Amino acid sequence: MFKLPILDYGYDSMSRSISEGVMKLHHDKHHQAYIDKLNIIVDANPILQGRDIDDLLSNIDSLPEPVRLGVRNMGGGHYNHSFFWKSISPDGGGEPSGDLAELLKTKYGSFQKFVDEFTAKSVSLFGSGWAWLLSNGDIITTLNQDTPISIGASSPLLCLDVWEHAYYLDYKNRRDEYVKSWWGIVDWESASNRYTNLHNKP
Numbered sequence: 001m002f003k004l005p006i007l008d009y010g011y012d013s014m015s016r017s018i019s020e021g022v023m024k025l026h027h028d029k030h031h032q033a034y035i036d037k038l039n040i041i042v043d044a045n046p047i048l049q050g051r052d053i054d055d056l057l058s059n060i061d062s063l064p065e066p067v068r069l070g071v072r073n074m075g076g077g078h079y080n081h082s083f084f085w086k087s088i089s090p091d092g093g094g095e096p097s098g099d100l101a102e103l104l105k106t107k108y109g110s111f112q113k114f115v116d117e118f119t120a121k122s123v124s125l126f127g128s129g130w131a132w133l134l135s136n137g138d139i140i141t142t143l144n145q146d147t148p149i150s151i152g153a154s155s156p157l158l159c160l161d162v163w164e165h166a167y168y169l170d171y172k173n174r175r176d177e178y179v180k181s182w183w184g185i186v187d188w189e190s191a192s193n194r195y196t197n198l199h200n201k202p
C-alpha cells in the first residue's frame with residue numbers, strides 16, 4: 001500500500017512562496033486523495049501489488065487496460081506530488097552549482113534564460129499539469145497527472161505543479177506570480193544531487 005510521504009520541513013516553511021494553509025491542504029488532502037484512490041485500485045488488482053510507483057508508471061502500457069487509466073492518473077498524482085515536495089526547500093532559491101549549472105548554461109546560454117523558458121512554459125500550459133526539468137536539460141510539460149517516466153523521457157530533476165489547487169488560494173488566477181515566487185524555494189541542491197547521481201551510475 002502506498003503512503004503519504006512525510007515532509008522534512010514544516011508547512012509554514014515555504015511561506016515566501018506558498019502559504020502554510022495551501023501547503024497543508026495540498027499535501028494532506030490533495031496528495032492523500034491520489035494515494036487513497038491508487039490504493040483502492042491496487043487492492044482490487046493483484047497484478048499491481050508489491051510493485052513500486054516507478055515500476056508501475058514506467059510500464060504503464062503493459063498494465064491491463066481496465067486499470068491503466070486509474071494508475072496513470074492516481075499513480076501519477078502520487079509520483080508527481082512526491083517529486084514536487086522534493087523539489088522545494090526552506091533553504092531553496094538561488095542557482096544550481098557544479099555540473100547542473102554547466103548543463104543549463106550550455107543549453108540555454110545562461111541560468112536566467114533557462115528560468116525565463118521554464119517560466120514561460122509553466123505559465124502558458126493550458127489547463128492542469130506540470131513543468132519539468134529533465135536530466136538532458138530539456139524543459140517539458142505534462143498534462144493532468146502524466147509523468148516523464150511513463151513516456152520514456154529523460155529522468156526528471158525538478159518539477160512544478162501548476163494545477164490551480166497548488167496556487168489558487170494564494171494567488172487567485174495569477175499563475176505567473178506563483179511561478180515567479182516558486183523560484184525562491186527551488187531546491188537546487190537536491191536537483192544537482194539527482195543529476196550527479198544519474199551521471200555516476202555504472
Ligand SMILES: [Fe+2]
Nearest residue numbers: 030161163166
Ligand atoms: Fe498538486
